[in-house]
Amino acid sequence: xxxxxxxxxxxxxxxxxxxxxxxxxxxxxxxxxxxxxxxxxxxxxxxxxxxxxxxxxxxxxxxxxxxxxxxxxxxxxxxxxxxxxxxxxxxxxxxxxxxxxxxxxxxxxxxxxxxxxxxxxxxxxxxxxxx
Amino acid sequence: xxxxxxxxxxxxxxxxxxxxxxxxxxxxxxxxxxxxxxxxxxxxxxxxxxxxxxxxxxxxxxxxxxxxxxxxxxxxxxxxxxxxxxxxxxxxxxxxxxxxxxxxxxxxxxxxxxxxxxxxxxxxxxxxxxx
Amino acid sequence: xxxxxxxxxxxxxxxxxxxxxxxxxxxxxxxxxxxxxxxxxxxxxxxxxxxxxxxxxxxxxxxxxxxxxxxxxxxxxxxxxxxxxxxxxxxxxxxxxxxxxxxxxxxxxxxxxxxxxxxxxxxxxxxxxxx
Amino acid sequence: xxxxxxxxxxxxxxxxxxxxxxxxxxxxxxxxxxxxxxxxxxxxxxxxxxxxxxxxxxxxxxxxxxxxxxxxxxxxxxxxxxxxxxxxxxxxxxxxxxxxxxxxxxxxxxxxxxxxxxxxxxxxxxxxxxx
DNA sequence: GTGGTCTAGACCACC
DNA sequence: GTGGTCTAGACCACA
Numbered sequence: 093x094x095x096x097x098x099x100x101x102x103x104x105x106x107x108x109x110x111x112x113x114x115x116x117x118x119x120x121x122x123x124x125x126x127x128x129x130x131x132x133x134x135x136x137x138x139x140x141x142x143x144x145x146x147x148x149x150x151x152x153x154x155x156x157x158x159x160x161x162x163x164x165x166x167x168x169x170x171x172x173x174x175x176x177x178x179x180x181x182x183x184x185x186x187x188x189x190x191x192x193x194x195x196x197x198x199x200x201x202x203x204x205x206x207x208x209x210x211x212x213x214x215x216x217x218x219x220x221x222x223x
Numbered sequence: 224x225x226x227x228x229x230x231x232x233x234x235x236x237x238x239x240x241x242x243x244x245x246x247x248x249x250x251x252x253x254x255x256x257x258x259x260x261x262x263x264x265x266x267x268x269x270x271x272x273x274x275x276x277x278x279x280x281x282x283x284x285x286x287x288x289x290x291x292x293x294x295x296x297x298x299x300x301x302x303x304x305x306x307x308x309x310x311x312x313x314x315x316x317x318x319x320x321x322x323x324x325x326x327x328x329x330x331x332x333x334x335x336x337x338x339x340x341x342x343x344x345x346x347x348x349x350x351x352x353x354x
Numbered sequence: 355x356x357x358x359x360x361x362x363x364x365x366x367x368x369x370x371x372x373x374x375x376x377x378x379x380x381x382x383x384x385x386x387x388x389x390x391x392x393x394x395x396x397x398x399x400x401x402x403x404x405x406x407x408x409x410x411x412x413x414x415x416x417x418x419x420x421x422x423x424x425x426x427x428x429x430x431x432x433x434x435x436x437x438x439x440x441x442x443x444x445x446x447x448x449x450x451x452x453x454x455x456x457x458x459x460x461x462x463x464x465x466x467x468x469x470x471x472x473x474x475x476x477x478x479x480x481x482x483x484x485x
Numbered sequence: 486x487x488x489x490x491x492x493x494x495x496x497x498x499x500x501x502x503x504x505x506x507x508x509x510x511x512x513x514x515x516x517x518x519x520x521x522x523x524x525x526x527x528x529x530x531x532x533x534x535x536x537x538x539x540x541x542x543x544x545x546x547x548x549x550x551x552x553x554x555x556x557x558x559x560x561x562x563x564x565x566x567x568x569x570x571x572x573x574x575x576x577x578x579x580x581x582x583x584x585x586x587x588x589x590x591x592x593x594x595x596x597x598x599x600x601x602x603x604x605x606x607x608x609x610x611x612x613x614x615x616x
Numbered sequence: 617g618t619g620g621t622c623t624a625g626a627c628c629a630c631c
Numbered sequence: 632g633t634g635g636t637c638t639a640g641a642c643c644a645c646a
Contacts, residue, residue, distance in 0.1 A: 210331055290492070623641085626637085
């Protein structure tokens with residue numbers, strides 16, 4: 093549950109990213125109440141204004157909802173979560189393939205490299221690949 | 224050969240990225256002279272100082288070398304180019320797998336999605352995946 | 355605390371050199387905040403951009419770290435500082451011995467000259483050396 | 486007899502430096518005729534104008550002399566060569582000690598490091614030093 | 617004509 | 632107020 097931030101991107105953006113991932117991966121389950129802004133701030137060591145900004149963005153996307161008296165909750169709408177998860181995944185795939193083809197790898201070479209990278213534990217006799 | 228820049232990253236960084244790719248993919252071949260700083264500036268519509276900064280970074284990496292009065296050249300050392308290409312590829316793979324696992328996909332699921340995405344033309348009977 | 359620059363080397367390089375020395379010698383202690391870029395510029399009479407460039411180089415080396423909105427700080431990692439100090443010292447020694455041997459001095463002659471030069475106050479009866 | 490030049494200093498300056506060293510170390514003995522400018526250019530792969538400029542500087546220092554019809558010769562004046570050798574050596578020593586004290590080493594520590602560095606072959610049982 | 621450096625001044629995002 | 636980036640324009644050494 094470590095909250096670490098790197099210097100090359102705005103903190104609020106990193107927060108959006110990390111919370112987003114926790115929601116689509118189910119770590120923050122649908123309908124669950126999020127920590128209060130104050131609690132978040134204490135937990136992350138970040139200025140409450142920055143927390144606020146991140147949560148506002150997540151609310152705009154539709155991943156979380158504010159109930160004015162009782163706090164902020166992960167949306168109950170499983171479709172939204174599912175759609176966003178898929179959208180994010182496709183975006184990652186497109187970015188990855190774009191980067192690889194830009195470096196002169198064909199799409200199938202890129203896919204092969206992924207397979208070798210993920211399967212290298214159980215298939216030691218495979219050629220080393222990556223060339 | 225279009226040079227387009229997006230607002231979310233510094234121009235010099237995008238220049239580094241794009242030229243890097245042209246070198247490792249062979250579009251800028253080893254030993255070839257790069258356009259002069261001024262020519263680059265004219266071609267891209269970017270200030271010469273910004274070009275300079277990007278090229279300086281590429282020189283520090285070792286991808287290009289400058290001969291003070293005659294211009295800048297892609298390194299002749301094919302090993303360096305090869306190593307950097309591999310390094311960049313691995314970085315992309317790691318980043319991709321990290322992002323996917325963060326969203327709750329296993330590594331093999333991620334690899335499968337890549338395969339489906341790349342192979343979807345010739346294997347239409349495959350399940351739609353991505354779920 | 356005088357900041358003087360000579361014409362035979364770029365100002366930013368001299369800045370890197372001088373600040374580097376202040377860090378490895380402990381004048382700028384680990385974890386201490388550096389003057390702001392603007393303050394540095396005012397103090398040295400140099401353009402803020404030039405300061406920026408020098409500090410960026412120090413950051414890349416690992417001697418300083420920047421916290422985007424609060425300033426730049428000397429690294430807390432004493433090991434890095436120690437390593438760089440040693441590296442710089444070795445570099446000086448190598449350069450010195452290389453220059454001396456190039457002029458026809460043996461390494462031991464060079465060492466003797468150093469000893470005479472440093473010890474000349476308390477050992478006036480020594481031969482004048484340097485011949 | 487390799488002539489290698491680095492990019493961070495003007496070639497003519499590197500030429501001055503290298504020929505200077507060959508004279509004070511006796512590789513180019515007093516009274517000996519230097520290669521012609523053309524020969525020098527061929528040997529080093531450098532533009533004859535650049536050779537010319539370097540030799541002019543050496544002549545101004547007094548290390549070489551031009552006899553208009555027959556070429557350029559190393560000076561016969563052994564005193565000049567000796568004086569310059571000593572001057573250069575002192576300069577190296579001063580620069581070295583200045584750099585080391587700037588990094589927080591005392592002059593005697595610097596001398597010790599030199600001794601250890603030069604004597605490390607025959608005195609393996611010495612403490613590792615350099616700390 | 618080549619790259620390298622510096623300045624002045626402006627704008628921006630972040631907190 | 633902090634650092635980061637970019638531009639415009641100028642000057643210099645080198646070959």
